Amino acid sequence: MPDFPKNFIWGVATSAFQIEGAASVDGKGPSIWDDFCRIPGAIADASDGTEACDHYHRWATDLDLIADLGVDAYRFSVSWPRVQPLGSGAFNEAGFAFYERLVDGMLARGLKPYLTLNHWDLPSALQATGGWENRDTVQHFVDYACEVARRLGDRVVSICTHNEPWVIAVLGNEIGNFAPGIKSRAVMLQVAHHLLLSHGLTLTALRAQGCKSELGIVLNLAPIHAATDSAEDRAAARLSDGTGLRWYVDPLIKGCYPADVLGHVGADAPKVLPGDMEKIAQPLDFMGINYYMRSVAGAGVPWDIKSSGREITDMGWEVYPEGLTELLLRLHREYPMPPIFITENGAAFPDEVVDGRVHDVRRQAYIENHIAAVAQAMVQGVRVDGYFVWSLMDNFEWASGYAKRFGIVRVDYDTQQRTLKDSALWYRDFLRQQRVQRLALAA
Numbered sequence: 367m368p369d370f371p372k373n374f375i376w377g378v379a380t381s382a383f384q385i386e387g388a389a390s391v392d393g394k395g396p397s398i399w400d401d402f403c404r405i406p407g408a409i410a411d412a413s414d415g416t417e418a419c420d421h422y423h424r425w426a427t428d429l430d431l432i433a434d435l436g437v438d439a440y441r442f443s444v445s446w447p448r449v450q451p452l453g454s455g456a457f458n459e460a461g462f463a464f465y466e467r468l469v470d471g472m473l474a475r476g477l478k479p480y481l482t483l484n485h486w487d488l489p490s491a492l493q494a495t496g497g498w499e500n501r502d503t504v505q506h507f508v509d510y511a512c513e514v515a516r517r518l519g520d521r522v523v524s525i526c527t528h529n530e531p532w533v534i535a536v537l538g539n540e541i542g543n544f545a546p547g548i549k550s551r552a553v554m555l556q557v558a559h560h561l562l563l564s565h566g567l568t569l570t571a572l573r574a575q576g577c578k579s580e581l582g583i584v585l586n587l588a589p590i591h592a593a594t595d596s597a598e599d600r601a602a603a604r605l606s607d608g609t610g611l612r613w614y615v616d617p618l619i620k621g622c623y624p625a626d627v628l629g630h631v632g633a634d635a636p637k638v639l640p641g642d643m644e645k646i647a648q649p650l651d652f653m654g655i656n657y658y659m660r661s662v663a664g665a666g667v668p669w670d671i672k673s674s675g676r677e678i679t680d681m682g683w684e685v686y687p688e689g690l691t692e693l694l695l696r697l698h699r700e701y702p703m704p705p706i707f708i709t710e711n712g713a714a715f716p717d718e719v720v721d722g723r724v725h726d727v728r729r730q731a732y733i734e735n736h737i738a739a740v741a742q743a744m745v746q747g748v749r750v751d752g753y754f755v756w757s758l759m760d761n762f763e764w765a766s767g768y769a770k771r772f773g774i775v776r777v778d779y780d781t782q783q784r785t786l787k788d789s790a791l792w793y794r795d796f797l798r799q800q801r802v803q804r805l806a807l808a809a
């Protein structure tokens with residue numbers, strides 16, 4: 367593996383709803399994920415976020431664990447309904463006190479805080495008035511973001527507005543297998559527009575109030591391959607690239623929606639007010655990319671994942687590390703990209719504890735091969751400033767519940783005991799090695 371630059375940021379990532387628990391403790395309001403978990407059949411194992419990893423109470427020892435891994439940074443998210451129970455109006459001091467403790471705890475351990483404002487847990491009160499489909503939610507988000515930045519902006523290195531707007535829009539509002547469970551393409555497109563708009567307006571507002579953190583957004587992106595070389599399959603792949611990648615990257619970087627997709631969605635196109643596109647396309651200090659797999663699109667019967675002969679994770683996701691290199695090179699070629707962070711990358715596999723160890727060789731190989739894929743892109747000229755493993759520890763994997771384990775640290779949900787898996791031990795050794803190289807580079 368080539369040497370990484372000495373200021374490259376290595377980290378681990380989590381999100382509030384997936385680990386915190388304490389769902390209605392200390393004044394936290396409900397989020398759409400609390401509500402969604404109550405719908406029979408919505409979550410594979412009928413679980414919810416009431417306790418999760420109990421991180422709300424175990425944050426200090428969890429931070430010790432993170433520091434022990436030797437990472438530079440920890441990517442976490444703020445639960446909007448914890449700090450503003452209704453999503454507008456009064457803020458909850460106890461909620462902010464938690465994030466103050468958390469951020470100060472990171473700094474005390476030499477960890478750089480990378481904060482995400484929206485990792486999907488919209489306050490329920492805002493969904494009651496239409497959620498992200500309602501343009502009023504945009505201003506509420508900006509107000510919430512400004513308050514978070516006022517309280518924590520002096521200490522967090524980085525602020526990300528939204529995690530994976532495509533997932534919120536498409537899984538949450540078109541397919542409906544994620545909260546809030548709406549099934550409408552028109553709603554999906556309006557939601558996506560309001561997410562993008564609130565992102566841009568937040569950057570403008572935070573810069574106006576003097577926030578010094580690096581500001582950006584996190585997208586889930588993948589190269590999209592055609593199932594076959596037929597003209598139909600290639601057209602399907604191009605459209606899928608349009609709705610999945612260009613629909614987000616084009617407005618953010620170029621200030622416009624892709625014309626081919628606009629033509630395709632016709633009357634479902636979002637309502638865009640004059641000036642919106644300029645507001646969206648604010649300069650980004652960084653773009654975060656979450657990468658798990660490539661995507662294969664075709665016009666006919668759905669592509670059979672088994673046909674590639676590749677390893678498949680417990681999520682049913684194909685392992686395809688070179689797709690990350692391909693994606694990074696493509697973005698670099700086609701867009702004037704800001705510095706990139708890989709803000710999530712990792713894999714779910716069924717783990718077992720044997721004599722106190724978890725030999726998760728497949729997860730370790732997955733992470734190692736994807737780090738190598740990042741390095742491949744970097745030697746070919748792409749600027750990548752950091753890499754975060756998803757996830758620090760096993761957690762609530764949304765509609766899949768607790769059965770799918772992404773952690774490099776195992777969580778025993780009966781006892782809340784944490785055990786470093788072999789992948790965590792490997793990552794720790796790898797980072798030690800990187801530090802030795804950093805010292806050598808600095809000498």
Ligand code: FCB
Pocket residue numbers: 381384529530533586656710756763764772
């Ligand atoms: C991403 C999410 C993250 C986690 C991983 C597996 O889409 O951002 O919360 O669930 O997938």
